[in-house]
Amino acid sequence: xxxxxxxxxxxxxxTTSAQLLDLTDKKLMVALRDGRKLIxxxxxxxxxxxxxxMYADVPRGVFIVRGENVLLLGEIDLDKEDDVPLPQxxxxxxxxxxxxxxxxxxxxxxxxxxKLRALGFEDEGEVLH
Amino acid sequence: xxxxxxxxxxxxxxVTIELKNDLCITGTLKSVDQFLNIKLDEIRVKDExxxxxxxxxxxxxxxxxxxxxxxxxxxxxxxxxxxxxxRREAAxxxxxxxx
Numbered sequence: 206x207x208x209x210x211x212x213x214x215x216x217x218x219x220t221t222s223a224q225l226l227d228l229t230d231k232k233l234m235v236a237l238r239d240g241r242k243l244i245x246x247x248x249x250x251x252x253x254x255x256x257x258x259m260y261a262d263v264p265r266g267v268f269i270v271r272g273e274n275v276l277l278l279g280e281i282d283l284d285k286e287d288d289v290p291l292p293q294x295x296x297x298x299x300x301x302x303x304x305x306x307x308x309x310x311x312x313x314x315x316x317x318x319x320k321l322r323a324l325g326f327e328d329e330g331e332v333l334h
Numbered sequence: 335x336x337x338x339x340x341x342x343x344x345x346x347x348x349v350t351i352e353l354k355n356d357l358c359i360t361g362t363l364k365s366v367d368q369f370l371n372i373k374l375d376e377i378r379v380k381d382e383x384x385x386x387x388x389x390x391x392x393x394x395x396x397x398x399x400x401x402x403x404x405x406x407x408x409x410x411x412x413x414x415x416x417x418x419x420x421r422r423e424a425a426x427x428x429x430x431x432x433x
Contacts, residue, residue, distance in 0.1 A: 285392070
């Protein structure tokens with residue numbers, strides 16, 4: 206490259222922000238690494254708890270989420286959003302269910318990891334939900 | 335950058351993304367970036383009733399770092415070309431090191 210050329214970033218440096226740009230102002234579901242599902246318009250969030258048997262919405266105000274904690278962003282189809290295949294419960298009911306499920310999941314994962322290790326498999330490190 | 339270029343050739347094909355949390359999402363590959371973040375359209379989720387939070391979701395942006403596997407359509411992959419590109423990339427990397 207000619208030394209007098211102005212420094213330029215490769216064009217793909219901007220693709221990520223462009224992809225997120227067209228999700229701005231859309232209603233999204235954000236799955237986080239800790240298992241939380243945030244639902245809201247990009248930059249103004251509500252939290253929704255899911256368990257196997259019910260769901261409950263928890264108003265959360267504004268969330269700023271660091272990228273590394275995100276599993277995926279899903280754009281919510283506004284025609285389908287009211288057909289949640291679960292009954293809505295109160296926060297306390299859903300929270301109790303969720304806690305019980307989390308304990309059970311943890312136990313299962315421990316057993317699975319122990320068995321995999323015995324077979325010589327490495328841990329994948331982080332536990333995602 | 336090889337796999338970035340490779341995935342770009344698969345845009346508009348149907349792929350299945352398996353996440354590290356065992357979630358399997360099938361959809362049309364819409365875009366991929368340098369972190370191998372992936373955008374899928376018209377998604378279907380394997381074992382749907384286990385993931386109610388995806389019931390109303392039709393397209394997703396998946397962070398590259400949480401992907402375990404990408405299941406590819408075999409007929410859309412030119413294996414010989416991919417092998418050549420791999421050798422070329424390896425040769426380039428070796429050339430840079432030697433300098």
